[in-house]
Structure formats: structure tokens, C-alpha cells
Amino acid sequence: MSEIRYTKDHEWIRVEGDTATVGISDYAQNQLGDVVFVDLPDVGKKVAKGGEAAVVESVKAASEVYAPVGGEVIGANDQLSGDPALVNRDPMGEGWFVKLKLSNPAELAELMDEAAYADFVKGLG
Amino acid sequence: MLNRQGRPTAPGNDNGTAITTFTGNRGLDHEELLSFEQDAPGRCGVDLPAPPKTTERLGGLARRDAIGLPGLSEPQVVRHFVRLSRKNYAIDSGLYPLGSCTMKHNPRLNEKAARLPGLGDLHPMQPVSTVQGALELIDTLAHWLKTLTGMPAVAMSPAAGAHGELCGLMAIRAAHRARGDARKKVLVPESAHGTNPATAAFCGYEVESIPANEEGRVDLDALARALGPDVAAVMLTNPNTCGLFERDVIKVAELTHKAGAYFYCDGANFNAIVGRVRPGDLGIDAMHINLHKTFSTPHGGGGPGSGPVVLSEALASFVPVPYVVHDAKGFQLVEHEGAGGHSFGRLKGFHGQMGMFIRALTYMLSHGADGLRQVAEDAVLNANYVMASLKDVMTPAFEGPCMHEALFDDRFLKDTGVTTLDFAKAMIDEGYHPMTMYFPLVVHGAMLIEPTETESKDAIDTFVGALRHLAERAKAGDKERFAAAPLLAPRRRLDETRAARQPVLRWKPPAPAQAAE
Numbered sequence: 001m002s003e004i005r006y007t008k009d010h011e012w013i014r015v016e017g018d019t020a021t022v023g024i025s026d027y028a029q030n031q032l033g034d035v036v037f038v039d040l041p042d043v044g045k046k047v048a049k050g051g052e053a054a055v056v057e058s059v060k061a062a063s064e065v066y067a068p069v070g071g072e073v074i075g076a077n078d079q080l081s082g083d084p085a086l087v088n089r090d091p092m093g094e095g096w097f098v099k100l101k102l103s104n105p106a107e108l109a110e111l112m113d114e115a116a117y118a119d120f121v122k123g124l125g
Numbered sequence: 126m127l128n129r130q131g132r133p134t135a136p137g138n139d140n141g142t143a144i145t146t147f148t149g150n151r152g153l154d155h156e157e158l159l160s161f162e163q164d165a166p167g168r169c170g171v172d173l174p175a176p177p178k179t180t181e182r183l184g185g186l187a188r189r190d191a192i193g194l195p196g197l198s199e200p201q202v203v204r205h206f207v208r209l210s211r212k213n214y215a216i217d218s219g220l221y222p223l224g225s226c227t228m229k230h231n232p233r234l235n236e237k238a239a240r241l242p243g244l245g246d247l248h249p250m251q252p253v254s255t256v257q258g259a260l261e262l263i264d265t266l267a268h269w270l271k272t273l274t275g276m277p278a279v280a281m282s283p284a285a286g287a288h289g290e291l292c293g294l295m296a297i298r299a300a301h302r303a304r305g306d307a308r309k310k311v312l313v314p315e316s317a318h319g320t321n322p323a324t325a326a327f328c329g330y331e332v333e334s335i336p337a338n339e340e341g342r343v344d345l346d347a348l349a350r351a352l353g354p355d356v357a358a359v360m361l362t363n364p365n366t367c368g369l370f371e372r373d374v375i376k377v378a379e380l381t382h383k384a385g386a387y388f389y390c391d392g393a394n395f396n397a398i399v400g401r402v403r404p405g406d407l408g409i410d411a412m413h414i415n416l417h418k419t420f421s422t423p424h425g426g427g428g429p430g431s432g433p434v435v436l437s438e439a440l441a442s443f444v445p446v447p448y449v450v451h452d453a454k455g456f457q458l459v460e461h462e463g464a465g466g467h468s469f470g471r472l473k474g475f476h477g478q479m480g481m482f483i484r485a486l487t488y489m490l491s492h493g494a495d496g497l498r499q500v501a502e503d504a505v506l507n508a509n510y511v512m513a514s515l516k517d518v519m520t521p522a523f524e525g526p527c528m529h530e531a532l533f534d535d536r537f538l539k540d541t542g543v544t545t546l547d548f549a550k551a552m553i554d555e556g557y558h559p560m561t562m563y564f565p566l567v568v569h570g571a572m573l574i575e576p577t578e579t580e581s582k583d584a585i586d587t588f589v590g591a592l593r594h595l596a597e598r599a600k601a602g603d604k605e606r607f608a609a610a611p612l613l614a615p616r617r618r619l620d621e622t623r624a625a626r627q628p629v630l631r632w633k634p635p636a637p638a639q640a641a642e
Contacts, residue, residue, distance in 0.1 A: 034621075034622035036622060057625075059622055061566075084626065
């Protein structure tokens with residue numbers, strides 16, 4: 001059974017056991033506009049919660065994608081280098097960024113669930 | 126930080142009336158081919174005598190294939206570049222309200238001085254004894270910069286604003302290192318120029334962003350909380366990119382120094398305060414001055430930038446080489462400090478942008494101290510006139526008067542279906558280079574207008590009239606016209622996404638036709 005959680009910086013994380021997949025939310029891709037480049041970390045890199053996990057660049061700006069929780073990068077979505085538009089087309093699925101092996105699953109409790117994130121986005125107007 | 130400025134990225138709907146012509150030209154505005162596409166092998170602008178018979182000694186280094194330069198006649202070359210220059214929009218062609226860039230008129234007297242044979246024909250490798258006048262000019266310009274800023278030292282060599290930032294931060298890093306203090310962090314407020322965090326990161330520092338308050342100024346409490354023994358410097362832009370004077374600048378300096386950090390000020394907006402505020406009096410340790418903004422030297426493709434950095438007493442000894450000194454033998458260029466020197470080293474070949482030094486000093490001498498003071502007054506007056514003339518139809522981002530640039534947000538476009546980008550593109554049809562848009566990031570759909578002191582009241586009234594007209598049409602529901610803009614420019618709305626995803630970075634000759642079998 002997987003569960004999905006969100007950060008205030010609009011990353012999502014889907015957890016399955018002690019590994020998780022990270023991407024950016026539909027709201028984030030919509031605000032960024034057309035994504036033109038994604039810079040992904042090397043497998044094996046250790047990231048702290050809130051540390052830079054990737055960079056996403058749209059026509060408007062380059063933005064960091066932060067690790068929702070700490071862990072080790074065990075996979076990166078290589079498809080994004082050839083087709084960065086995947087982030088716009090399917091942000092919650094095929095447009096994922098990295099897979100992490102969680103170092104401290106307890107950190108997940110600090111993140112928002114689906115309903116809380118929906119409320120958070122509504123509050124942004 | 127996620128960019129949430131509401132900028133659309135898709136090209137507009139091409140539903141305007143595009144008139145096509147047989148030639149592709151638009152009236153007397155020619156559709157110009159690249160010089161390589163005009164290539165006719167063997168065509169040449171000059172008639173050179175055949176070279177005398179020589180023996181080639183290049184061996185394996187001899188050229189094996191064609192050099193690849195296009196064959197063109199002289200009139201072709203002249204027309205090519207004249208036509209291209211007509212496509213360029215420049216400060217010489219009209220009002221250029223690009224906020225944060227200070228696109229002011231470049232006086233022709235500057236150009237005359239820079240072309241004087243005694244200055245224009247110098248070479249940086251000449252013996253110092255033959256360029257005493259040029260060194261005196263650098264020394265005199267340095268004196269003016271130190272006097273205008275109230276600072277004891279200046280590094281003249283940085284080649285542009287961001288290069289000046291780098292110089293300032295390298296001096297700061299050298300000063301910390303000299304006392305064995307390896308600080309890791311630089312604090313940059315959100316209202317600072319975008320180059321500031323880039324410079325700090327390039328210097329190897331970790332960058333921490335300090336939020337802006339409701340008034341568009343640095344949040345002093347947040348800054349105080351972030352300061353600590355690990356902070357090497359605070360980088361503030363003043364006046365900031367919201368066009369506002371950072372009123373708490375002296376407190377920022379005090380807090381910064383109390384924490385053992387240095388205070389860098391981005392002086393890109395010095396035009397608003399030149400002759401009226403001396404940064405040295407505000408507790409600033411280092412500040413670059415864009416000669417190509419405040420002191421009217423050309424920029425934006427018209428010439429190289431130049432970004433001298435003034436330094437406080439604490440940083441003065443770390444100034445990069447070379448620098449000019451004056452002693453009994455005349456002016457000397459110190460290229461190496463030798464033992465006991467603190468200079469952080471060399472930042473650039475030679476001594477800086479000499480041509481820009483000449484132009485900037487000409488500007489200073491022709492204006493005088495009183496004239497420079499009036500530059501700041503008129504620049505601020507013009508920006509406030511723009512803001513006051515538009516505030517009933519557009520929405521100023523912050524209450525109260527501004528400094529040298531007027532910042533609007535996109536609230537006035539709410540529910541019109543017109544975005545800041547559409548509005549900017551429609552300005553092109555009205556004959557204006559758009560203002561800076563979607564920057565600063567702290568304001569949604571930002572439009573940053575800097576008219577500079579160059580513009581007359583008549584010119585600003587016409588500009589304001591055009592913007593009022595556009596704002597009213599947007600509100601009247603004319604969104605198709607905006608979505609299609611520009612209709613009258615040499616090119617219609619460009620596809621920025623495709624340009625970024627599939628960039629064409631160089632021209633390649635078409636593949637040769639396949640030989641018939």
C-alpha cells in the first residue's frame with residue numbers, strides 16, 4: 001500500500017516500504033510553465049531533508065527541487081533528459097524525478113497529506 | 126523558491142492579420158539573409174594583387190579545406206549590417222524603459238573623447254612612461270568614484286557589474302581568510318539583484334535568502350535571525366529592485382558588522398542616489414558601480430560594461446592588481462605587490478576597460494558635481510511621474526513614492542485574460558521596448574519601468590499615453606489583440622519553449638545535393 005505526501009515547496013513523495021518516489025505537483029508544473037530542462041542527481045548521492053535533490057528549469061525560471069525527506073538517491077528518471085515535457089504532461093506519474101531510500105521514515109509525518117495539500121494550494125489563490 | 130509569477134510560456138494565437146509579400150520584406154524593412162546564405166564564392170570587397178611566389182613551409186599544419194568565409198561584395202556587406210542595425214532597438218532609437226538597467230543616453234561627447242588619438246590609439250603593452258596621461262585619467266576617475274561614494278579605495282579592473290560583485294566578495298573572502306576565519310554563508314535579500322546569489326555561489330558560499338517585508342524592503346528581523354558567526358557577508362541592493370530605498374540600510378550595516386560579517390552593496394542602482402547619498406556613510410564595505418549605467422557608457426551590445434568596486438578601509442588592502450599609484454617618478458601601475466601585500470590577485474587582463482574610463486570621466490567632467498546630483502534628482506522625478514501618471518489605470522506594487530524605477534504588478538489585468546507578457550508584447554506594436562517583466566520575483570506579474578533622466582516630459586507623456594491606452598483596452602475586453610501581439614514587429618510572438626527545448630545554436634550549410642546515380 002503506497003501513500004503520497006506533499007511539501008510546501010510543491011514536491012510530492014510516494015512511499016512504498018523504505019523507498020519512495022519524488023516529483024513535483026501538478027500545481028507546481030502549472031506555475032512553472034513549459035519545463036525545458038531537468039538536472040538530476042547521481043545515484044548514490046545522499047540528500048538531507050530540504051536539501052537540493054534536482055533542478056527543474058522552465059522558460060520562466062530555474063527552480064530547485066528539494067528532498068521532502070532525507071535519504072540516498074537510488075534512481076533518477078533518465079527519460080526526463082530527452083523529454084522534459086513529461087513533467088508537464090504527467091507530473092504525478094511518468095514525470096517523476098528521483099527514487100530515494102529513506103534514512104528516517106519518521107520525517108514523513110511532517111509532510112501534508114493529499115487533503116491538506118489541496119487546502120494549502122487553495123490558500124495560495 | 127518556486128516561481129509563481131504567472132508568466133505564460135506558450136506562444137500566442139496567431140490570429141492577427143499577417144500580410145505576406147512576394148519578397149518576404151515588410152515594406153522597407155528587409156528580410157535579411159545571413160551573410161553565409163548570401164555567399165557567392167570568389168566575390169570580394171577588395172582587389173588584392175596576386176601574392177608573389179612563395180614556398181610553403183607549413184607542412185602538416187597547412188590548411189586542408191576551405192576557410193568557410195562567405196564571398197561578399199562591399200555593398201552587400203554594408204547593406205547587410207545596416208539592415209541588421211535597423212532591426213535593433215537601441216537607446217539611440219527610442220525610449221528604453223528596461224527597469225534595473227538604466228538605459229540612459231550615451232552622450233556623443235564621451236565618444237569624441239574616447240576617439241582622441243592620444244587615448245584611442247594606446248596599447249596596453251606600451252611602456253608605462255609613454256602612457257602617463259592614460260594612467261592619470263584612471264587615477265582621476267578613481268578619485269571621482271571615491272569622492273562620490275565616500276570610500277577610501279577602488280578597484281578599477283572589474284569588467285562589468287557581476288564581475289564587480291565577484292571582486293567585492295573575493296576581497297571579503299580574502300579579509301576573512303587573513304584572520305583565519307572560514308565563514309561559509311552569504312545572506313541575500315529577495316529584493317536584491319539576481320546576480321547577487323549567483324556571485325556568492327560562484328565564490329563557493331552557501332546562499333541564504335532573506336524575505337522581503339510587506340513594503341518591498343528587507344525584513345530586518347529575519348536578517349537579524351539569520352546573521353551569525355558563519356555569515357561572511359550580506360549583499361543588499363540599494364535602491365532595491367522594487368525601486369525602493371532600503372531605509373534600514375544603516376541598521377543592516379550595524380547588524381552585519383556586529384556579526385563579524387562584511388556588508389556588500391549592489392550599486393547597480395546608484396543612478397538614483399549619485400551626488401545625494403555617499404555609500405561610505407551608510408557603513409557599506411564594498412560596492413560596485415556600473416559605469417555603463419550611472420556614468421552613461423554604452424551597454425547592451427553597444428560596448429563592454431565596466432564595474433569598478435569601491436572598498437572600505439577594512440577591505441582596501443585586498444584590492445586586486447594591477448592598480449595605479451602616484452610617486453616621485455610619476456604614475457605607476459602596480460602589477461605585483463611582493464612580500465607583505467594583501468591583494469587577492471589578478472581579476473582581469475590589464476587594468477580594466479580603458480575606453481569606458483574615458484567615457485565615464487568625460488561624463489563626470491561635463492556634468493560636474495552639481496550636474497550629477499541633478500541626474501539623480503531627474504531620474505527619480507521621472508520615475509515618480511510615470512508612477513503617478515499610471516496609478517489610476519495600472520497597479521503600483523507598493524504604496525508611496527519610488528526611487529529611479531516604478532514597479533507595477535498585474536492586479537489591474539485580473540480577469541481580463543491579458544497577462545504581463547501579452548501587455549509587454551503589445552507595447553512593441555506601439556514602438557516601445559518592453560519594460561523589465563516578471564522581475565523582481567517578489568511581485569506577481571511584475572512590470573518594472575525605469576525611464577532614466579534622459580527622457581523629456583513630452584517623451585514620457587507619449588509613453589504614458591500608450592500604456593494608458595493599452596491598460597484601458599485590456600480592461601475593455603480586447604484580449605485577442607493582446608494574445609496576437611506583436612502584430613507589427615519583424616517577427617510575431619516567438620516560441621520560447623521550443624527555442625529552449627530545441628536550440629539552434631549555429632548555422633550549418635545545407636547538405637550538398639546528392640549526385641544523380
